[in-house]
Amino acid sequence: MNPLFVKDSLKAFLLEDTYYSDITTDSICSNRPAKAIIRAKEDFVLAGSIFIEPLLKLMDEAFCVELFKHDGDSVRAGDAIAEVESTDRALLYIERTCLNILQRLSGIATKAYTFADILKPYKTRITDTRKTTPGFRFFEKYAVSVGGGKNHRMGLFDAVLIKDNHIKAAGGIKRAVELARRGVSFTTKIEVECSDIGEVEEAIASGVDIVMLDNMSLGQMKEVVSLFRGEVVFEASGNINEDNLRDIAEIGIDYISSGSIIHHACWVDINMKLE
Structure with missing residues (x-):
């Protein structure tokens, strides 16, 4: 700090x-x-x-x-x-x-603790997002860590996260990953947001470190993890709440990211x- x-x-x-x-x-x-x-x-x-x-x-x-x-x-x-x-x-x-x-x-911190406590029996950990109050991000992310959550990237400067609009701009996942690898240090991890199994397969073939399963159903996430378990770190995101945390964790997801632990606190x- x-x-x-x-x-x-x-x-x-x-x-x-x-x-x-x-x-x-x-x-x-x-x-x-x-x-x-x-x-x-x-x-x-x-x-x-x-x-x-x-x-x-x-x-x-x-x-x-x-x-x-x-x-x-x-x-x-x-x-x-x-x-x-x-x-x-x-x-x-x-x-x-x-x-x-x-x-x-x-x-x-109280909201983050509630989520983290639900996930205690599992390997899955709760993490925040960049959906924070302008000017107050550092403090809000500090509170998440106090409550037992993990911090996702602090901003656009400390990790590569290729989202749907980046993929469109680059012309595809493979091309987006290639361009990102050229533009950042070899020490920087690259994450790609995927919305279906085909995109996950392409991202993993491109050598990414983390795959975000964005707004996928439980059935889709189960299939992805069963096919590619151990090849990358998996993060689930989208429509996360206290009612579905356990179901997602039981699949074997590594991280669950939720903006609500900050903006709904x-x-x-x-x-x-x-x-």
């Missing part, structure tokens, strides 16, 4: 809310010493607590944060997550930004109260 990236991102989040100033707080508060408790109001898996300290540091160098719960912990309604000592002004400046991060990331309820 690059601390410079984290600092710059947190600063941007804080500036979005405060811009020139917090006119309410600046009118009322006078930089007196103050203490606040961050507390859970429902049950969830915590994520984002590691960002409380660097966020507060942007407002006050002389502060104290005591964490009672850490990222990955199961939190119960009423549990104190952290005690924060600073000035009244600093605490009120960062309150909403801090809670937004904790509530959003904890919701994602509900915020959890957390508050911050001055003492």
Whole structure:
């Protein structure tokens, strides 16, 4: 985790809310010493607590944060997550930004944990996608890992994923893979999205590392895995939910990718109260 990236991102989040100033707080508060408790109001898996300290540091160098719960912990309604000592002004400046991060990331971690827990008896692992909030991807993917999920590629820069539009642009899977191999390092893995058995066969013959079975039926996936087991890594994607995870895992799929663990995750309820 690059601390410079984290600092710059947190600063941007804080500036979005405060811009020139917090006119309410600046009118009322006078930089007196103050203490606040961050507390859970429902049950969830915590994520984002590691960002409380660097966020507060942007407002006050002389502060104290005591964490009672850490990222990955199961939190119960009423549990104190952290005690924060600073000035009244600093605490009120960062309150909403801090809670937004904790509530959003904890919701994602909780959703990811639910999926990962269902898959525990199997070799299959749940992974995220690039369906993330612009500007917040790193944090959302961090929350997935906290919840027990795996991260797919972070962006367009760290892995090759040839999708249907790439295949059309190149004129076919084989040609797309050949062009990709020429354009990237030999250390870079190549994945191809396939929608039927014929495409899977062509992708494997082209020497890909990972085959994504996109929106295939259980019957199609069973046939593919039985024919090509062990030749590549298989990823299932499309219409993934908690009801069909086990059925897909039982086929022997290596990874199941789901955007819903991020974009369908509900915020959890957390508050911050001055003492």
